[in-house]
Amino acid sequence: MKTIIEPFRIKVVEPVRQTTADERKAALAGASWNLFQLAADDVLIDLLTDSGTGAMSQEQWAGMMRGDESYAGGRSYARFASKVQEVFGYEHVIPTHQGRAAERILFSLVGGKGRIIPNNTHFDTTRANVEYTGAQALDLVKSEARDPTLELPFKGDLDLGRLDALIAKHRDNIPLAMLTITNNAGGGQPVSFGNAQAVAERCHAAGIPFWFDACRFAENCWFIKQREPGFADKSVKQIARELFALGDGCTMSAKKDGLANIGGFLATNDANLAAEARNLLIMTEGFPTYGGLAGRDLEAIAQGLDEVLDEDYLRYRAVSTAYLCDHLHAAGVPVLRPAGGHAVYLDAERFLPHLPKSQFPGQALACALYLHGGIRSCEIGPVMFGENALMDLVRLAIPRRVYTQSHIDYTVEVILEVFAKRHEIRGLEMTWQPKTLRHFTCHFAPIR
Numbered sequence: 512m513k514t515i516i517e518p519f520r521i522k523v524v525e526p527v528r529q530t531t532a533d534e535r536k537a538a539l540a541g542a543s544w545n546l547f548q549l550a551a552d553d554v555l556i557d558l559l560t561d562s563g564t565g566a567m568s569q570e571q572w573a574g575m576m577r578g579d580e581s582y583a584g585g586r587s588y589a590r591f592a593s594k595v596q597e598v599f600g601y602e603h604v605i606p607t608h609q610g611r612a613a614e615r616i617l618f619s620l621v622g623g624k625g626r627i628i629p630n631n632t633h634f635d636t637t638r639a640n641v642e643y644t645g646a647q648a649l650d651l652v653k654s655e656a657r658d659p660t661l662e663l664p665f666k667g668d669l670d671l672g673r674l675d676a677l678i679a680k681h682r683d684n685i686p687l688a689m690l691t692i693t694n695n696a697g698g699g700q701p702v703s704f705g706n707a708q709a710v711a712e713r714c715h716a717a718g719i720p721f722w723f724d725a726c727r728f729a730e731n732c733w734f735i736k737q738r739e740p741g742f743a744d745k746s747v748k749q750i751a752r753e754l755f756a757l758g759d760g761c762t763m764s765a766k767k768d769g770l771a772n773i774g775g776f777l778a779t780n781d782a783n784l785a786a787e788a789r790n791l792l793i794m795t796e797g798f799p800t801y802g803g804l805a806g807r808d809l810e811a812i813a814q815g816l817d818e819v820l821d822e823d824y825l826r827y828r829a830v831s832t833a834y835l836c837d838h839l840h841a842a843g844v845p846v847l848r849p850a851g852g853h854a855v856y857l858d859a860e861r862f863l864p865h866l867p868k869s870q871f872p873g874q875a876l877a878c879a880l881y882l883h884g885g886i887r888s889c890e891i892g893p894v895m896f897g898e899n900a901l902m903d904l905v906r907l908a909i910p911r912r913v914y915t916q917s918h919i920d921y922t923v924e925v926i927l928e929v930f931a932k933r934h935e936i937r938g939l940e941m942t943w944q945p946k947t948l949r950h951f952t953c954h955f956a957p958i959r
């Protein structure tokens with residue numbers, strides 16, 4: 512069959528609320544033109560993030576009832592830890608309330624002034640957690656990743672030449688190197704197995720630990736299976752095991768490819784680091800067998816890690832994301848190509864060429880989509896990353912197993928109508944910003 516269907520049917524529904532254009536105008540003004548500040552009830556289709564916004568399955572909900580809420584040594588931790596060990600292959604499994612807590616613990620241990628952490632591209636909280644320790648977060652993604660029109664299978668790959676140069680000069684100051692799979696800040700693009708292997712070899716030859724930011728590992732491994740020679744006959748689970756076997760550990764947000772609404776973990780084969788991490792965990796997250804989560808959350812994640820590796824699910828996931836991207840591209844809308852695993856990224860620079868960079872085209876476009884059709888998206892560009900921004904993008908992140916094809920068709924229609932009127936979109940000025948992670952709370956005003 513040519514039609515790839517959602518591999519599930521719907522048992523519980525959540526109503527969404529239509530708003531009028533006037534209501535949206537008032538809501539956006541009340542939010543200081545920052546979409547993070549909107550009430551979710553004022554949003555019709557919420558593509559702000561794919562993080563924690565997925566729908567859980569009947570088995571996950573059933574697992575919630577089986578959750579063991581014992582303070583120490585609960586059976587839900589045992590199930591969670593053995594599932595993480597089975598999929599990721601790392602011995603020490605430390606649960607955290609979400610990915611950034613694992614990042615905070617990891618970088619408190621290895622970061623610090625004078626240290627450099629290379630990555631293909633650090634996402635916002637990863638960068639913030641590195642920089643908070645005084646270390647430098649260095650993005651070394653291949654230069655091709657900065658060209659939104661270039662269609663390559665693995666635009667998340669790290670530039671090996673730049674890594675070699677960095678290691679030659681600063682070897683002693685690199686406590687670990689990281690690869691973010693998929694590369695969220697650069698269009699949700701995958702990293703190839705070959706690139707990960709080359710990074711691992713270089714790091715290990717220099718005595719540098721190599722870690723993964725594994726948030727969207729299943730989507731990345733699906734792309735490896737589809738696109739990289741030699742992997743078509745392997746299961747995604749097998750590819751994941753082989754990929755993680757290249758590394759020394761990972762941080763993970765279970766809110767993405769854990770198919771859970773909350774949770775994360777740090778997993779590693781480094782026993783000393785794990786022991787130190789557990790001590791930090793106890794101070795701020797919780798005892799090592801629950802780490803900031805309820806036992807029921809650990810059950811949901813353990814089950815989610817099984818379901819995310821189901822290849823019918825992954826095929827549907829990739830195809831439905833590409834559907835949005837392809838329809839926009841066919842109508843001439845500038846989108847980053849190819850489609851990412853979890854999101855489609857509009858290229859705001861080409862969408863709104865009449866706006867100078869100083870007027871935040873990405874933010875202006877995200878606001879226009881909300882005003883026109885109640886769609887919430889997220890600027891991934893200079894508002895989020897300042898001068899470290901790779902491009903000026905608007906991310907339409909697709910929550911997992913939540914929206915149907917008609918929601919996506921509606922989204923296409925809204926974007927095409929906004930595209931037709933793009934010359935009317937005005938720029939924004941930033942009227943207030945906090946010291947760090949400004950995108951979450953800063954204020955804007957439209958330029959008259």
Ligand code: F0G
Pocket residue numbers: 559560561562609610611612634636637691695724726763764765766774775
């Ligand atoms: N790493 C990457 C690549 C991420 O995309 C995120 C979160 C994190 C780490 C942190 O995980 O949210 O569980 O603390 N990204 C979300 C997003 C928020 O919208 O892309 P977390």
